[in-house]
Amino acid sequence: MYLGRTTLSKFLIEELRGGSGDSDLGALLVDVAAAVKAIAAMVGKGALGSQGLAAPGAAVAPIDPSDQARQTLLQACEWGGLVAGMAAPALEAPYTLPPQYQRGPFLLLFEALEDSRDRLGNAAVGTLFSVLRHAGGAPPEPTSFQQAGVQQLAAGYALYGPATMLVLTVGRGTHGFTLDREVGNFILTHPDLRIPAEGGECAIDTSHERFWEPPLRRYVRECKAGRAGERGRDFSLRWIDSTVAAVHRVLTVGGVFMVPRMRADPDAPVDEALPQDTLPLHQLCGVNPVALLIEQAGGLASTGRGRVLEVEPKALHARVPVILGSRDEIERIERYHAEHDSGTDEAYVSPLFNQRSLYRAEVRRGSSRGFGRQP
Structure with a gap:
């Protein structure tokens, strides 16, 4: 039933084959995808997934889904020797890897779960991520992450809706993958997405x-x-x-x-x-x-x-x-x-839906010379 379908792992192997360090980039993206699966499961539980544990009769403190998602991504990507550091909007400073883990050649920036008002209404939300190259073997400083967008090696987002989608690029087109929950794999469903030249x-x-x-x-x-x-x-x-x-x-x-x-x-x-x-x-x-x-x-x-x-x-x-x-x-x-x-544009004045002439600024300016006259 599942033979012949391109999984995310297979896609990354084929797309990144032959480049120096590209296999490491593919491995990092697979780690990100693993975290996305876990976040999708958490988001899918709604309020049930944000209930903490407590002793019988004690008050239960709710768990912030954004904190859960952030910890999930950090833990999924810190151990593999692929990242030198990570950063997120909720972290004042870059995340320092635990000393037992080896630093890698990449920097990962992410917003694990959007702080969206739509989330309260059970609407779709997402995860955003970006991968940069880390120069040198020293621990990254905040300035290490301050690279222009053209220097991104890979980027993407996950959308948690009726289906979970992962949309990413490694600099060779934009491609969409849908999570098959039965087998736990992201399957390529939207290869080489192209946005219409004009839209409504x-x-x-x-x-x-x-x-x-x-x-x-x-x-x-x-x-x-x-x-x-x-x-x-x-x-x-x-x-x-x-x-x-x-x-x-x-x-x-x-x-x-x-x-x-x-x-x-x-x-x-x-x-x-x-x-x-x-x-x-x-x-x-x-x-x-x-x-x-x-x-x-x-x-x-x-x-x-x-x-x-x-x-x-x-x-x-x-x-x-x-x-x-x-x-x-x-x-x-x-x-x-x-x-x-x-200064070459001209303001458009609608002849049908503008203010009535009595209240237009140019009429008020001309009222001292005579009611309704232009200066």
């Missing part, structure tokens, strides 16, 4: 529209106008709090996913006092993995003003805005940013 999905949290820069407002306004507007076709605007779930949808059906640069005043410098939920994503553990996957699938990943994978991290837990997805859509958004920065 726009994934962005519109509750933060007041903090967006003008080029982004221009693009989303066009999407909302649909076929009656400049684009001449309808778009679907939706927001999923899970980065993995949102990116996976865009990867498979096309469109854009955006966690953009935000400002309290769009014409002022970046405001550090913005609400916590408006901050960009973690660069090393969040943005870089999905950006590489999208690029390897034929899409683009940008800050709005350049390739996000070329941004040099300024800190271990640096954050960076990201706009990624279908090539044609990202190129349009980058063009809107360039036009805005050069």
